Amino acid sequence: MIEGECVRQRGALGDVLEAARDRAFVGRNMELALFRSALAGETGACPVHFLHGPGGIGKSTLVRRLAREGLRAGRAVIEVDGRTVAPTPQGFTAAVGDIPAEPGVVLLVDTFERCQGLEGWLRNEFLLGLPLGSVVVLAGRRAPDARWTSDPGWSQLLRVTSLRNLPPDDAARLLHARGLPAGAHQAVLSFTGGNPLALSLAAAVAVREEGGVKSGWKPSQDVIATLLSKLLGDIPTPAHRRALEICAHSYVTSESLLRALVGAQAPELFAWLRQQPFIEATDAGLFPHDVVREALEADLRWRDPDGFADMHRAVHQYLVERVRTVSDAQLLQATSPLIYLYRKEASANFHKWRDGDHVKDEPYAEEDRERVLELAETAEGGESADICRFWLDHQPEAFRVYRSTQTGEIVAFFAWLRLREPLGADIDPIVDAAWAHARSAAPLRPGEYIALARFHVHPPVYQRTSPPMDLMHWRGLGEIFRADRQAWTFVVKRDDGHWDAYMHHFAMPSVGRRPRVGPHPYVLFGHDWRAQPVGPWLEERSNTILAHKLRRGASSSSGEHAELVVLSRPEFDTAVRDALRAIRRPDALARNPLNHSRVVTQSATALRTLLINGIDALREGRSGDKHHRALTTTYIAGALTQEAAAERLGLPFSTYRRHLTSGIERLIDLLWRSELNGTAVTGGDPT
Template identity: 60%
Template sequence: MATSSPSGVIADTLAAGRDRVFVGRQAELSLFKAALAGDTRAYPVHYLYGPGGIGKSTLLRRFVQEARQAGRDVIEVDGRTLTPTPEGFLEAAGKALSTPDAVLLVDTFERCQGLEGWLWERFLPQLPMGAIVVVAGRLAPDPRLTADPGWDGLLHVTSLRNLMPRDAAAFLTARGVPLHTHEALLSFTGGNPLALTLAASLAMKDATTTPNWKPSRDVIPTMLPQLIGDTPSPRHRKALEICAHAHVTSESLLRALMDGDAPELFSWLRAQPFVETTAAGVFPHDAVREALEADLRWRDPDGFAAMHEQILRYFIAQIRTASEAKMLQATGALIYLYRADRRMSEFNDWREVGQVVEQPYEPALRERVLELAGAAEGEQSPRSGWTPAQGLLCVPLDPHQ
């Protein structure tokens, strides 16, 4: 007996699979849906930026789905395929200028970043009222654009971040990844969507996956180029590897390890979309850090050991000269070098710089200190008769931590 063929096209199955594992990004979706609904308070132009693998293209695909369900004409432009000139952009996106209620989505804008001034000054102002534009790329917009009062109320800029822990866990669950491996995968990826996708695929293939899962050396060469792009020179790559190994990297650290071009290398590091800036220096996103570390350990173990020794000597020297106010930070930087040592990691919890502050201990804080001691060391600790000496008290900025 003949059987009927499935109806529809393969694209329908692709869309259903992607929709099944789409998690998070509710704030961005809400803003876009408000614009689709014609909310007068909504922004018609959105600029999304973030490092490779952060989920920009995935979010744009979801915007396409939402826009088509709302009955909008969708015009998609990919910076990788168009000629990066005004004429090339007009050829790909010019239809939006004459289409009422068009939704224009521009992906991989970093490939045609040279058009930024022309785009904001010439192209976008010609769009009809009711049009919606989303531009996505790795680089932040020109500060002159965001400072232009003319774009107030018209432009919304979003720095896309890693998925929140609950969303990342929901993604792994949707992919069918065993629950006992979630902690290891979340620790390695830091919630980076690309790293999560690759790690989930590997975990699903390995039936013997343990809670201590680590990526194989086969996946790192695939992941790294997508996370960090191209590095200009071996010196830049070395600076990036130092940044991955140290908790926070300063220009002083680079100068101690790399001599004369430290200012140039530090400026390059802080400009990368996968690097965060703090008052103490810069540090890479978790997935980038872990991938760089794993790659260097495997590719050049002697080079990794030499770099570790250099950074170790630097931080020991810092501790010897640190003031009392800086001692905790200097000691933490040294201890962080041993974060892979289970004996060390069991007793230390590293958070992003700025989540913990130091303040002098005062008698009025006694009950709070005893409460923290009990939570960390058990109920017997506060009962031991211990009295805090005058010193520094480390306080989480988040009261729930």
Template identity: 45%
Template sequence: MNPETRRFTSLAERLRAARQRTFVGRAAELDLFRAALDDAAESFAVQFLTGPGGIGKSTLLRRFAEEAAAAGRTVVEIDGHQGSRTPEAFEADAATMFTHVGAVLLVDDFEAFEPIEDWLRERFLPRLPAGALVVLAGRRPPDAMWLSDPGWEDVLRVIAVGDLPRADAVALLTARGVPSALHPALLTFAGGHPLALSLAASAERNGEGEDAAWTPPQDVVGALLTRLVGQVPSPVHRQALEVSAHVRTTTEGLLRDVLPEADAAALFAWLRQLSFMEPASSGIRPHDVIREILDIDLSWRDPQRYEDMHRGLIRHFVAEVRAGSDPVGFAQMEALLYLLWDGSSLFSERDAPHVHEDVLRSGDRDTILEIAAKRTNEETAAIVGFWLERRPETFAVFRDSVTGEPAGYMVSLRLTAPDDEENSVDPVVAEAWSYVRRMSPLRDGEHLAIVRCMLSRDSFPSPVGDLIAARVATIAIRSEGVAWICLVLSDPDRWKRFAVFGEQDALLVSVGDRTFGLLCRNWQETSPEAWLEQLKPRRTSQPVRMPHDRFVRRYEVLSRAEFDAAVRGALRSWNRPDALANSPLIPTRVVAEAGPEPVDALRRVLRETVERLDADPRDAKLHRAITMTFMQNTPTQQAAADRLGLPFSTYRRHLTRGLDRVCELLWRRELLGERR
């Protein structure tokens, strides 16, 4: 027999000792209870512990019972999930409170007594003798009647029970026998949530202690779901929960968009009243552990639906960014970044940002150069000084909202052609131009966007880093005519984290004693939303990224002159499928995205564009000229003019203007994808 067990006279005594050994933290709550024990008449006669499931309320009540018994008090314990929940049953269970001076009443799972809560507040509790102490514990806080009644103000103390601080969480894992090497992984999953920590510890305390790549076993996830979430009213309620777990915060508008068949208002009201939901500045969000287990469970249980939900949310936030004004777009962009970066340590979740974006101001120069020198080197600071003089409008400054001082900044260059002076001063910009000209030169109406500097006083991740990331993504999603976006990274440790953005391994460029990474992505061949939808959520494997030396073009990239000539040639070949099959437009983006059958896709694109002319009364005559000439088997242009009843010169003017207009519309569609 284990010598540690011989001193116990009963199983209950042994259980009590084990619980005491693993009890950690909660010093503030214990101090309040002990003060009330000393003199409940002068302290708080009723304490109300509130917090989500598994947060430790029942454990705390058990400890309160031991403290009260040790102080010589009579303890009455009532569990809301056991027995009848009527006034008569409660009176019977709590009868001892009226026969013993200074008795202590501990009520767990108080939400089960909601049907008789008014009776308890108005009839039962006021009858308790002086010196009695009551502790109620439930997932939901007391309703408004408790808080609005001035009579209860002096005797009721509401105590929100939250996560354990990190030191206490570590102490709990240690007490449960978890090897220290596994602590970081278990803390990442469970944070300070006591039940999650305990279940994870039970699953892993016999591990080797050397493999820190820990993920929660599915039985732990299932147990937590059962205990913390429980049953939900319907499948659509389950979907709403899963959405809330996958996004940064949830709003009624988000639910309306991603669950269009559901009653978004009712779903949001249901989510809002759940005990594990927390209010945030931009909506509601589940407790971190609930978020984690819901997301893990769906990705394991139904991987395809998990990915479909993820892609649907990306489409929602991209549409919000594109349609909104800057402030709205930034909020939605941060929500999109959370989808892509949660769990990667790139994103700094925050409710009350202490920085905001602003323009460059006259007194910023010295601070900006100081940040550049501190975070990079003097040579880069000199280059930043050059761009301050050359293109001051390209600086976005992120200011401390209290002091107004720059906390960081970003330089985003919008370049349409190489400039000898700029290239000679800035070798990074010169390398970007060299790469772009080798891989896919700019066409008319396109530009190269280079995020030349992304610098902050503080290390990333940080609120400044979040604003920079949001601005970079907004450039890609909102900018028209951007052919390439290049990111310049000053920290080699971050290159791999951003590697998903580039089409190649980072190009290395030296500036003084510092090596910078240059990541470039071509937008001539795809749209931002299409690319984002290809990035699988973090709980699934990412697609393989094409290496730099094997860059393969998916679409043909024509110059504007080549493109216009191909459009005119395709219209002339409208009735000759064999000629259309050989059109230079077939491998272009505008046709390839229109359908799997090349000739049908080309015809569809041409017809849609010509029909757009008919939608504008000012262009209706141009539409008639093109339709009669190319799409109605008219043998000659003179015959087309006759059938339209127009002088030949007027007809030719309409036809020329119509062709120019069709070429322009198609060129914009080629540059911007389906955005027209």
């Protein structure tokens, strides 16, 4: 049907409807300008436009607006809805009807994905027969066949546009046009991500729910269900839906991640995800449009909280293992997806996420020295620059620089110091404060070290959220996750309160020391990894995401995690000897400090069981059987006296004492190594 005739038949009511649509239409300025250019026949304007994008992105709304533009330009406008077209050349031709002979017809085909099998025929036959000056718009979910753009003729005639979410200003204008008060805009925008359908639906619901507007709007399950049905279309199987949910929860989804969670179907599911119009592809993998991500997550949390918790833990475990095993060059790429899982917690306002592409993280090189010192002096002053110069001389490998991807200039730098002795404590007040706290709270044990995030320097937005700060935080967390024998981590920030809540949320509170460098006061945040190792620390962070959605019996995030004790080697030796003597007295054994040591808590076994496992492990070493028999007879079998134990073993008392003493020493050494390294006491003792 020719649209001009239809408008004349509708009369006043149709005019009111179209006027209301015009008032509610926002954005799409570039698309409108390109279409108007084609209508005007301007040089270089393309006569055929292919619009594609996911459901709800506003394709139909834009096509209606283009129809109005064509009518206002005096053109004959033909509209075709792909949902009502038989997907054959004959069916399409019948839907189009008689094309006016005069030049300048406008043909608009909406929901083109329903008849996309006709692309070849349209390209090679139908469109070639249209009168000169015709303008054609095809709008669908899927991008056009590559043969359009690879053809040297069509590449000059076709304009392909991927429709995106509305930018913030246009999204706010749409909400205003829908009658939503400005105070409620942010709540709706944070959920919808600028998707026009989501904005319109959420605004309509929020306006009706006046109490929700006042208190902070959240989408109802009806809104979420409606959005999912519109945005996703048909999902072939439960496995495909599972892949979508994993993709929504993860920062990016690779085929490797899917394989770890769904098994052999991963290649098929990844290929299907890749074809969906609401999925974007990057070098690291796939991710969904924001509104799809939000709706899928909210739906799964509500519909199947246990399933959501299981999926989260599986994704979390995969990402933790990846951080621990990737090369240094891949550390940031592996760490950012893990941190992204916490995006709705306290970290939400402290990261820019994908904006990190504006800079790249590189190791410091000697030719960067003057620029690094210049940045230090600009942001922190001359005394800080002198301290920075000292650390560049003594630990240049600790520094990372952040280079603009546009200009190549170094715009920021970061230092992750590793300290096994108080080097620089007389030069750097921050390092002096870190050592002072470690000595007073829990001194280092042999082989351990302190890590200090010493500099976070980006002068334009000093120590505030920015792409370089994202990368600095991610690198620091990646170093923590991979560390071996790291006793303390300290992070220093300017003492202005900005980071207090963030650091406290991640169990790295202020240690109460506020050193000064030049005129500036700083605050030192810290965490003792021997008191709460990385495993329990990550679990606690992860559980905050699940909150009350946790299944019965899972640990909570309410702070119930018991801190470990950090024993010196003499204290540890004494505790092991006391535990052996109390091994047959549960009440006395329960009071032993080893119960709160790393070696016991990480093994997830009772202290008595751990001691027995350790004694059994001694069999594998030199003189192991003698040591095992002496310890077993004395403590496990419970000989009344050492003389009785020697008699039971058929040994002279002096020989028995030698075996027992050596066995206790070897057992303590074995347990101490496990305490320091976090390894299980299950294998043989190599000594």
